[in-house]
Amino acid sequence: MNYILFRNFILPVSAFVLLIPFVLYANAGEEYTIYMSVLSSRHHQWDNIDNPVIGIFRSSDIGETWEHIGWRGYIRTFYTETGPDGTIWAACGNGVLRSGDNGKSFTITTGWEITEVLKVRVDPGSPGTVYAATAYGVFTSADYGQSWTEMNAGLPVLPFTSDLLIDQNDSSVLFAATEEGIYRSIDDGGIAWKPTGLKGMGIRVLVQHPQDASVLFAGTEDHGIFKSSDGGKTWEQRNSSLEHRTVYSIVINPVDPAILYAGTHGGGVYKTSDGGENWKQVVDGLTNFDVHSLVILPSDPGIIFAGTLNGGLFRSADGGESWEFNSQDGGQVWGLSVTAVQD
Amino acid sequence: MDILKYILKRLSFILSLVCALVVISQAMNTDEYDRYLAGYKERAEFLSMAFDTSSNLTYYSVAAKYAGGTYIDEADSMLLELLKDPRGDMFWMFPVIGAYLYGKEVMSPEVRDAVRNSWKTYAPYRGDTENHWCMYYTSLYLAAEQWPDLPGQEWFNGKSSAENLQKAREYIIHWIEITTTIGQGEFDSPDYLPEYMIPMLLLADFAKDPAMRKRGKMMADYLMADFAVEHLDGQYVGGFSRITEPGVYEPLRSNSSAYAYLYFGTGEPRITQWILFPALSRYRLPEIIYRIAVDRDEAYVHKERKRVRNVIRYGDEINPPVYKYTYMTGDYALGSLQGGILQPIQQQTWNIRFTSGRPHTAVFGLHPYWSGYELAMFFPQRKKTLVADVVPSKQTYNQPDKWTGGSPYERTFQHKNTLLVLYDIPEGTNSEHISGFFPKTLDEVIHGDSGWIMMRAGNTFIGWYPFREYDWIEEEINWRLHSPYRQNGYIVEVRSTDEYQSIADFVSALQDAIPETNLQQNEVEATYRNPEGDKLQFTFPDRRYLNNSPVHIEDYALFDGPYLQAEVGSQMLTIRYKDMVRVLDFNTLKISEQ
Numbered sequence: 001m002n003y004i005l006f007r008n009f010i011l012p013v014s015a016f017v018l019l020i021p022f023v024l025y026a027n028a029g030e031e032y033t034i035y036m037s038v039l040s041s042r043h044h045q046w047d048n049i050d051n052p053v054i055g056i057f058r059s060s061d062i063g064e065t066w067e068h069i070g071w072r073g074y075i076r077t078f079y080t081e082t083g084p085d086g087t088i089w090a091a092c093g094n095g096v097l098r099s100g101d102n103g104k105s106f107t108i109t110t111g112w113e114i115t116e117v118l119k120v121r122v123d124p125g126s127p128g129t130v131y132a133a134t135a136y137g138v139f140t141s142a143d144y145g146q147s148w149t150e151m152n153a154g155l156p157v158l159p160f161t162s163d164l165l166i167d168q169n170d171s172s173v174l175f176a177a178t179e180e181g182i183y184r185s186i187d188d189g190g191i192a193w194k195p196t197g198l199k200g201m202g203i204r205v206l207v208q209h210p211q212d213a214s215v216l217f218a219g220t221e222d223h224g225i226f227k228s229s230d231g232g233k234t235w236e237q238r239n240s241s242l243e244h245r246t247v248y249s250i251v252i253n254p255v256d257p258a259i260l261y262a263g264t265h266g267g268g269v270y271k272t273s274d275g276g277e278n279w280k281q282v283v284d285g286l287t288n289f290d291v292h293s294l295v296i297l298p299s300d301p302g303i304i305f306a307g308t309l310n311g312g313l314f315r316s317a318d319g320g321e322s323w324e325f326n327s328q329d330g331g332q333v334w335g336l337s338v339t340a341v342q343d
Numbered sequence: 344m345d346i347l348k349y350i351l352k353r354l355s356f357i358l359s360l361v362c363a364l365v366v367i368s369q370a371m372n373t374d375e376y377d378r379y380l381a382g383y384k385e386r387a388e389f390l391s392m393a394f395d396t397s398s399n400l401t402y403y404s405v406a407a408k409y410a411g412g413t414y415i416d417e418a419d420s421m422l423l424e425l426l427k428d429p430r431g432d433m434f435w436m437f438p439v440i441g442a443y444l445y446g447k448e449v450m451s452p453e454v455r456d457a458v459r460n461s462w463k464t465y466a467p468y469r470g471d472t473e474n475h476w477c478m479y480y481t482s483l484y485l486a487a488e489q490w491p492d493l494p495g496q497e498w499f500n501g502k503s504s505a506e507n508l509q510k511a512r513e514y515i516i517h518w519i520e521i522t523t524t525i526g527q528g529e530f531d532s533p534d535y536l537p538e539y540m541i542p543m544l545l546l547a548d549f550a551k552d553p554a555m556r557k558r559g560k561m562m563a564d565y566l567m568a569d570f571a572v573e574h575l576d577g578q579y580v581g582g583f584s585r586i587t588e589p590g591v592y593e594p595l596r597s598n599s600s601a602y603a604y605l606y607f608g609t610g611e612p613r614i615t616q617w618i619l620f621p622a623l624s625r626y627r628l629p630e631i632i633y634r635i636a637v638d639r640d641e642a643y644v645h646k647e648r649k650r651v652r653n654v655i656r657y658g659d660e661i662n663p664p665v666y667k668y669t670y671m672t673g674d675y676a677l678g679s680l681q682g683g684i685l686q687p688i689q690q691q692t693w694n695i696r697f698t699s700g701r702p703h704t705a706v707f708g709l710h711p712y713w714s715g716y717e718l719a720m721f722f723p724q725r726k727k728t729l730v731a732d733v734v735p736s737k738q739t740y741n742q743p744d745k746w747t748g749g750s751p752y753e754r755t756f757q758h759k760n761t762l763l764v765l766y767d768i769p770e771g772t773n774s775e776h777i778s779g780f781f782p783k784t785l786d787e788v789i790h791g792d793s794g795w796i797m798m799r800a801g802n803t804f805i806g807w808y809p810f811r812e813y814d815w816i817e818e819e820i821n822w823r824l825h826s827p828y829r830q831n832g833y834i835v836e837v838r839s840t841d842e843y844q845s846i847a848d849f850v851s852a853l854q855d856a857i858p859e860t861n862l863q864q865n866e867v868e869a870t871y872r873n874p875e876g877d878k879l880q881f882t883f884p885d886r887r888y889l890n891n892s893p894v895h896i897e898d899y900a901l902f903d904g905p906y907l908q909a910e911v912g913s914q915m916l917t918i919r920y921k922d923m924v925r926v927l928d929f930n931t932l933k934i935s936e937q
Contacts, residue, residue: 040732111514
């Protein structure tokens with residue numbers, strides 16, 4: 001009994017407590033840029049070119065100010081991510097955009113075959129390898145977007161994919177969030193897929209525990225949050241006190257991974273402090289409860305941004321306990337990401 | 344021997360007479376087409392003149408001025424002004440390249456540079472519909488041809504001229520291939536026909552690649568032939584993938600009617616920006632298509648197979664087929680789509696359109712349905728917020744009294760001029776009633792004791808037999824049939840004075856034509872025998888029997904009627920009119936004629 005207590009509780013907690021200073025040290029002093037992708041805005045007119053309320057924005061001062069980068073027109077930006085070499089990638093209605101000059105100019109890397117790109121993911125160990133989650137399935141490029149290959153073998157007939165997860169321990173392993181459940185890549189590089197749980201469910205988001213790669217969380221349409229502790233082989237529902245069961249986004253505190261935040265449809269933000277066992281709604285100050293995107297600042301995990309559908313961006317400086325409107329009134333803040341500033 | 348000579352003489356005389364008649368007939372036909380061409384020229388000049396002399400600051404006025412050659416300086420200054428603030432995405436791309444192509448030889452170098460620069464600095468959205476992409480890639484193709492050999496940094500999207508040309512070419516060929524094998528997705532749209540015709544005409548007129556010019560011309564023929572077989576007195580008729588208000592109840596207000604005026608000489612002239620490029624184009628409608636469009640001497644059944652707009656989720660295939668059935672006469676047309684959700688938002692499942700009673704020359708019914716689930720089948724955003732996303736640009740979408748839109752709970756079965764419509768609407772659906780539109784321009788409306796609502800529009804008689812009780816609500820331009828029952832349906836019969844001398848005769852013929860119905864949830868069905876004795880049995884959603892034999896709509900060809908024939912997958916369209924034949928072969932890019 002004592003051994004079990006030691007193995008399951010004392011050991012992990014001790015390890016975690018010992019890790020905290022290292023994580024904080026690793027992030028301390030590091031500067032981060034937050035990227036915000038605004039899909040549309042109630043204040044944007046369809047054909048108004050010079051009205052930069054949509055598209056890609058970034059902030060290097062924790063949301064105090066935002067800079068609009070890239071095209072000013074209506075190109076429908078869903079998500080923006082920066083690769084390890086500083087290349088900026090944007091998932092757009094027009095395709096996958098790339099900027100190699102820190103946002104001064106962008107190139108559409110894709111042709112007519114790839115459209116409605118909802119998420120783009122860069123291999124952290126290979127900056128030229130990029131994956132695109134689209135309404136028409138998954139595509140990949142191994143040459144910075146010069147060429148793209150469809151990788152839908154094994155996915156559902158209609159392979160709509162909302163999100164992709166690259167395994168942090170093995171970047172050849174991918175997980176795809178489809179409308180028919182979660183799929184895991186097989187063979188090197190994810191050439192084909194096989195189902196690995198939550199069959200028939202619309203999956204909106206997939207995240208991985210920052211320290212234990214076998215732990216995954218999935219946010220779903222209508223069915224709440226699921227957790228896997230065996231690398232996606234099995235999944236268990238984690239909906240205690242989660243009243244709103246459509247979950248668009250999940251983020252994990254990198255310093256204390258027992259703390260997670262979930263962005264929901266209609267319920268704003270939920271928070272757990274026990275690894276998803278129990279949730280509580282944290283909406284003080286939120287004025288829009290359709291939270292589609294979340295991002296947490298690695299250097300100060302008490303700072304969280306929540307992007308809403310049609311209500312703009314909110315910021316919390318106290319771990320989600322209270323929120324303040326930040327910017328983009330009326331905007332659909334579809335995607336948020338954070339990246340360390342390059343030296 | 345004398346008798347033989349006599350017979351031979353007579354035979355040769357008769358033969359000569361026949362030959363002479365054929366020659367005269369051909370000559371008369373040729374004269375008629377010449378007259379058509381002269382009339383076309385007048386109409387085209389009238390329409391383009393309206394833009395040539397206009398001071399409205401639009402790319403269309405600019406294009407007309409360049410093409411006209413009189414007001415070049417004014418065109419230059421207007422274009423410079425417009426290019427200070429490019430806007431409109433793909434709706435900007437085609438008029439700006441069109442204006443450039445008409446004016447590049449006469450415009451000032453400063454303007455030429457400004458146009459070129461705009462393709463570097465303005466990044467247009469590609470859009471999310473078939474017509475958006477058609478406009479986007481056709482314009483990009485023509486622009487890339489005009490400015491070859493430029494590197495990526497000279498283009499808004501970072502791709503070189505060669506890359507843009509290649510990608511645009513690929514898409515145009517892909518679109519033509521899919522259209523001529525499994526059908527157009529935004530098919531038969533009274534409002535969106537120009538969004539396809541203009542790109543094809545610009546290709547036909549200006550593509551440097553002869554093969555692409557040919558493709559443009561052939562697709563213009565294809566689209567206009569598709570329109571011509573379902574054209575009546577300036578109106579597009581039959582079921583539609585996309586139609587908006589007011590065109591849905593005032594057909595001549597749709598943009599396709601401006602095309603009917605220009606190309607067929609029917610309907611009424613309309614000055615709309617959508618007609619300018621056709622009016623300027625060197626494209627001439629082939630005689631055979633013109634004749635098909637205006638000859639309504641014989642009634643005919645025309646069937647088509649199209650495809651559903653791209654289904655991205657909540658379905659079994661990306662482009663399920665759509666089956667169309669249209670009955671055409673000189674006085675009216677009755678047309679329907681067999682199926683459920685084919686296009687969200689703007690579908691019209693069935694209608695009757697007629698020649699009398701302008702401007703409101705239509706009767707139709709619908710289930711005014713809307714849902715985020717439906718929208719999420721076609722759009723990538725989140726289904727719980729999609730209705731709110733769509734409504735700002737499509738205000739009627741979630742209105743229970745709207746007049747456009749399809750429903751998964753509405754099914755049709757048509758045989759000639761008899762239509763049977765069934766509804767099985769689950770509880771809690773948006774909405775739980777069905778609607779019918781009856782214009783006040785109808786000459787007569789009679790609510791008979793038999794249950795039939797009888798109507799007359801000029802020579803056209805319409806009978807509508809509702810299966811359930813209904814409210815008859817007077818509105819500004821119409822009466823609204825509102826029936827608040829989820830299991831529901833009706834029969835529609837349409838005839839003309841060719842069949843009945845008077846509406847009284849028609850009333851009499853339908854007096855005893857009462858359907859047997861079962862309106863229980865999940866068991867909705869009807870059996871009906873029309874005045875001609877044909878028996879229609881229809882069980883919701885898709886079991887159809889005609890005279891006790893099953894109807895296999897899945898066997899429909901791409902086009903099947905007296906004038907157009909095409910097999911699924913063929914990439915060939917055969918156009919026939921009397922002894923004339925024109926074959927569009929997209930496999931070989933050849934047009935053959937007899």
